[in-house]
Amino acid sequence: MAEHTGSGQAGPGTRSAVVDTPPQRTVDVIVVGAGPAGSAAALEVARAGHSVVLLERGPFPGSKNVYGGVVYGRVLDELVPRWWEQLPVQRWVTRRSTMIMTPTQALTVDFRTRAWGGPPYNGATAHRSDLDGWLAGLAVQAGAVLVPSTVATGLLRDADGAIVGVRTDRPDGDLTAKVVIACDGVNSFLAKEAGMFAGKPSGHVTLGAKETLRLPRNVIDERFGVTGRDGVDIEILGCTRGIPGGGFLYTNLDSVSVGVVVDPHGLAAKKVRPEELIAELKRHPAIEPLVRGGELLEYSAHLIPEGGYDTMPELVGDGFLVAGDAAAMCLAAGIWLEGVNFAIGAGMYAGRAAADAVAANVVSKPGLASYTRMLAESFVLGDHRKLRRVPGLVLGQRMQQDYPAVLCDLAQGLFQVDNPRPKPGLLKLVRRVLTWHGVKARDVLSDVLTGVRSFG
Amino acid sequence: MSYAQQAFDDRMSTVDFDVSQRPHITVDNDVCRSCRTTECVYACPAKLFVPTSDGGILFNYEQCFECGTCYQVCSGDGALSWSYPDGGHGVAFRKG
Numbered sequence: 001m002a003e004h005t006g007s008g009q010a011g012p013g014t015r016s017a018v019v020d021t022p023p024q025r026t027v028d029v030i031v032v033g034a035g036p037a038g039s040a041a042a043l044e045v046a047r048a049g050h051s052v053v054l055l056e057r058g059p060f061p062g063s064k065n066v067y068g069g070v071v072y073g074r075v076l077d078e079l080v081p082r083w084w085e086q087l088p089v090q091r092w093v094t095r096r097s098t099m100i101m102t103p104t105q106a107l108t109v110d111f112r113t114r115a116w117g118g119p120p121y122n123g124a125t126a127h128r129s130d131l132d133g134w135l136a137g138l139a140v141q142a143g144a145v146l147v148p149s150t151v152a153t154g155l156l157r158d159a160d161g162a163i164v165g166v167r168t169d170r171p172d173g174d175l176t177a178k179v180v181i182a183c184d185g186v187n188s189f190l191a192k193e194a195g196m197f198a199g200k201p202s203g204h205v206t207l208g209a210k211e212t213l214r215l216p217r218n219v220i221d222e223r224f225g226v227t228g229r230d231g232v233d234i235e236i237l238g239c240t241r242g243i244p245g246g247g248f249l250y251t252n253l254d255s256v257s258v259g260v261v262v263d264p265h266g267l268a269a270k271k272v273r274p275e276e277l278i279a280e281l282k283r284h285p286a287i288e289p290l291v292r293g294g295e296l297l298e299y300s301a302h303l304i305p306e307g308g309y310d311t312m313p314e315l316v317g318d319g320f321l322v323a324g325d326a327a328a329m330c331l332a333a334g335i336w337l338e339g340v341n342f343a344i345g346a347g348m349y350a351g352r353a354a355a356d357a358v359a360a361n362v363v364s365k366p367g368l369a370s371y372t373r374m375l376a377e378s379f380v381l382g383d384h385r386k387l388r389r390v391p392g393l394v395l396g397q398r399m400q401q402d403y404p405a406v407l408c409d410l411a412q413g414l415f416q417v418d419n420p421r422p423k424p425g426l427l428k429l430v431r432r433v434l435t436w437h438g439v440k441a442r443d444v445l446s447d448v449l450t451g452v453r454s455f456g
Numbered sequence: 457m458s459y460a461q462q463a464f465d466d467r468m469s470t471v472d473f474d475v476s477q478r479p480h481i482t483v484d485n486d487v488c489r490s491c492r493t494t495e496c497v498y499a500c501p502a503k504l505f506v507p508t509s510d511g512g513i514l515f516n517y518e519q520c521f522e523c524g525t526c527y528q529v530c531s532g533d534g535a536l537s538w539s540y541p542d543g544g545h546g547v548a549f550r551k552g
Contacts, residue, residue, distance in 0.1 A: 010540045011538050011539035012527065012538060058548060059474065062552060064546075066552035127550070128549065129549065148544065151542065151543045168543070170543070187524040207499065264495070264525050264528055265495060267495070268495035268498040268529070273501075273503065275467065275503075296466075296467065296470050297551055298470045298551040299467045299470050299471060300549050301525075303523050
C-alpha cells in the first residue's frame with residue numbers, strides 16, 4: 001500500500017490516497033454518512049444480501065443534522081410497509097400556512113385538511129436525532145454495520161483512479177469496498193474530492209438557523225388550533241430584511257421550532273446576524289402570540305444546498321455514487337421545501353444500484369449507471385428537473401422584497417374601510433400600490449409568466 | 457461581559473458539544489487583517505469570529521456547528537483551514 005498522503009482530516013481539497021488494487025475488499029459497500037440518504041442506501045444493500053458498513057462521523061445518527069422541520073413520508077412506501085406506525089413523529093402536519101409579511105403586516109394563506117391526519121398522511125414534524133436514528137436502526141436490523149464517531153477523511157483510489165474505499169480517522173482506518181456511496185452531506189467533501197463537481201457552479205447554499213422553544217402541549221394546541229398529534233407548518237416570506245430567503249415556524253409535540261433560511265452573503269451586506277433575524281421574526285405581531293413564553297431548548301444551524309438541478313454534481317463514478325444533500329438534492333422552491341424525502345429516495349436507488357453492480361461484479365461507472373436511470377424515472381430528478389428555474393425566481397429581489405409589501409398593502413387597501421371616502425376600485429388600488437413600491441406592471445406579468453412556466 | 461454577549465452565551469449553552477483536542481478550523485490572521493468584508497463575523501451562526509482592534513479575527517473552534525458557512529463566505533485566500541472534528545467530537549444536536 002502506498003504511503004498515506006492525506007492529512008488525516010476531512011476537509012476541502014483533501015487528496016485521495018492511491019493504493020494497489022486490493023485483492024480482497026473489507027466489505028462490498030461503504031456508505032459514508034448515516035443520514036436519511038445513507039441509511040436508506042445501507043438498508044437496500046443489506047437487504048440484497050451484501051455486506052455494508054455505514055460510517056457516521058457524529059456520536060449517533062442525526063447528531064450533525066438540522067432541517068426545516070417537515071418530512072414527507074410517502075417515499076417510505078417502497079421501504080417499510082405501514083411506516084407511519086413506526087416513524088418517530090412529533091406531529092402530523094394537517095395545517096399548512098404560507099405567510100407573507102412586512103415588519104408590521106402579515107397576509108396568510110392557511111390550508112387544513114382531515115386527509116393529512118390519517119394514513120398514509122402527508123408531512124410530519126420530527127427531530128432529526130429520532131428520525132435519523134430510526135432509519136439507521138432499520139439498516140442495522142437488515143444487517144448493515146453502523147460505525148459511529150468515525151470520519152471518512154478521504155478516498156482510496158487504485159492506479160486507474162477508480163474508488164476502492166475510504167480512509168477513516170481510526171487507527172489502521174483504511175476500509176476497502178467495491179462501491180463507496182457518499183451521503184456525506186451538504187459540504188460533500190468526498191464528492192468534491194472525487195471530482196464530481198468539476199465544471200459545476202459552486203456556492204449555491206443557504207444558511208438555516210433555528211430555535212426550538214419549549215411550550216406546554218395544551219398551549220400549542222390552543223394557539224395553533226390543533227388537537228392530538230395534529231400539527232402546523234408555516235412557511236414565511238418577507239421576514240429576512242430583503243436578504244434572499246425566508247422563515248418557518250412549526251409545531252413539535254411540546255415545543256415549537258422557529259427559524260430563518262438566508263443567503264449567507266446577504267448577512268454581511270445587511271450587517272445583521274442570523275439570530276437577530278430570528279429574534280425579529282419572534283417579535284413580529286403575527287408570530288409573537290404563537291411563540292410567546294417559549295423557553296429556548298436548543299439553538300441550531302445548518303447549510304442547505306438550494307441551487308437546484310443545475311448545481312447537481314455528477315452522480316456516478318467508477319466505484320462511486322453520490323446521494324442526498326451531497327448531491328444538492330434539496331428542493332427549495334418557495335411553496336415547496338423538501339429534502340429528507342429526496343435523500344431517502346436517492347439513497348434507496350443508490351443502494352439498489354450498488355447491490356446490482358456488486359451482484360453482477362461490474363462496479364465501474366457503466367455498471368452503476370442504473371442509479372441515474374432510477375433517479376431520472378422517479379420524483380428525485382423529475383421534480384428537480386421540472387422546477388430548475390424556480391430557485392432563481394423565488395430568491396430574486398422582487399419576490400423577496402417587493403411582492404410581500406405589495407400584497408400586504410393590497411390586502412390592507414381592500415379590507416380597510418376609509419369612510420366617508422368610497423372604496424377604491426381594485427384596478428386603481430393595484431396601480432397605486434405598485435407605484436408606491438416602484439414595481440412595474442410588466443415585471444409582474446413577466447414574473448407571473450416565468451412562474452407559470454417554471455411551476456407548470 | 458456585555459449583556460448581548462451574555463445572552464449569546466446563554467443561547468450557545470443550549471447546545472451539546474464534545475470538544476475535540478484538535479482545533480478543526482484555524483484562522484490565519486495575516487490574511488484576515490487585509491480583509492475588508494469580514495463576512496464571517498456576521499454569517500457564522502455560532503458567532504465564533506470576533507473582530508479585534510488591530511483588524512484581525514479572534515476565533516475559537518470549540519462551539520462550532522460544523523455547518524461550513526465560514527468556508528462558504530470567506531474570500532481570503534488561505535485564511536481558513538477547515539476540516540471536520542475528529543470522529544464523535546464536536547456538536548451533537550438533539551432537536552435538529
